[in-house]
Amino acid sequence: MNYENFINEFNKKGYFILSGVFESKDCEKIISEANKIKEKDNNYLPLMNPHKNSKSIMEAMGNKTIIRFIESYFKNEVYGLQTEFFFMPPHTKGFTPHQDNTYVQADENSFVSAWVALTDVNEKNGGLIIWPMSHKEKKLQTLENIEEKSFNQDPNARSRITILPDSYKKITPSIKKGDVIMIHSWLVHASNDNKSKANRNALLCTYLKKDANFRPGNTAKRKPFKLISNL
Numbered sequence: 416m417n418y419e420n421f422i423n424e425f426n427k428k429g430y431f432i433l434s435g436v437f438e439s440k441d442c443e444k445i446i447s448e449a450n451k452i453k454e455k456d457n458n459y460l461p462l463m464n465p466h467k468n469s470k471s472i473m474e475a476m477g478n479k480t481i482i483r484f485i486e487s488y489f490k491n492e493v494y495g496l497q498t499e500f501f502f503m504p505p506h507t508k509g510f511t512p513h514q515d516n517t518y519v520q521a522d523e524n525s526f527v528s529a530w531v532a533l534t535d536v537n538e539k540n541g542g543l544i545i546w547p548m549s550h551k552e553k554k555l556q557t558l559e560n561i562e563e564k565s566f567n568q569d570p571n572a573r574s575r576i577t578i579l580p581d582s583y584k585k586i587t588p589s590i591k592k593g594d595v596i597m598i599h600s601w602l603v604h605a606s607n608d609n610k611s612k613a614n615r616n617a618l619l620c621t622y623l624k625k626d627a628n629f630r631p632g633n634t635a636k637r638k639p640f641k642l643i644s645n646l
């Protein structure tokens with residue numbers, strides 16, 4: 416694989432789709448481990464940092480294709496920062512537009528997210544919404560989003576809305592189970608509501624460049640950790 420070309424495209428558009436990174440059986444294993452970690456049968460709130468309780472999720476985070484991509488981007492060693500697993504059952508509302516680095520406040524080009532589709536995803540079942548090239552704006556303003564509490568969703572998923580210039584047009588890539596969307600730290604993205612009849616499972620993994628500055632956060636208590644390499 417020519418990672419140099421991938422990174423050029425990533426720097427231009429603010430995202431890059433790595434196809435077929437995980438096999439179907441790997442996705443099933445991650446979903447089954449997440450179901451074991453979940454506390455109650457009817458609680459489908461996303462799981463924070465499931466890699467701490469699951470070897471398969473920790474190994475997925477160190478996937479060689481993802482790590483090679485990020486090493487080519489950082490030109491340095493890659494550390495893990497956080498993971499989040501989404502069950503997203505039918506009727507779950509999606510995330511409002513946001514930039515991941517609003518919260519993490521990492522140095523430029525030192526933080527990146529990998530969003531792993533564990534089912535086929537599209538506009539109807541909660542696929543990611545992306546505003547290509549919006550990462551070039553760097554930090555954008557946000558507004559409070561006042562609405563009724565949504566169910567089965569991260570409590571911060573809909574609390575604010577990032578305001579971006581009208582010139583950016585949104586897209587929802589339809590991707591396959593096992594594909595991964597690499598997301599620039601300043602790319603504005605959101606997700607569609609799940610209007611299908613099945614869960615939309617996904618795993619978000621975030622990564623930090625060695626020795627980069629970032630905000631640990633009082634609640635998130637982010638702490639970079641060494642990845643289990645399967646290179």
Ligand SMILES: O=C(O)CCC(=O)C(=O)O
Pocket residue numbers: 499501509510515541604605606617619
């Ligand atoms: O999985 C989703 O619905 C969106 C997740 C996301 O955008 C995020 O955690 O930054």
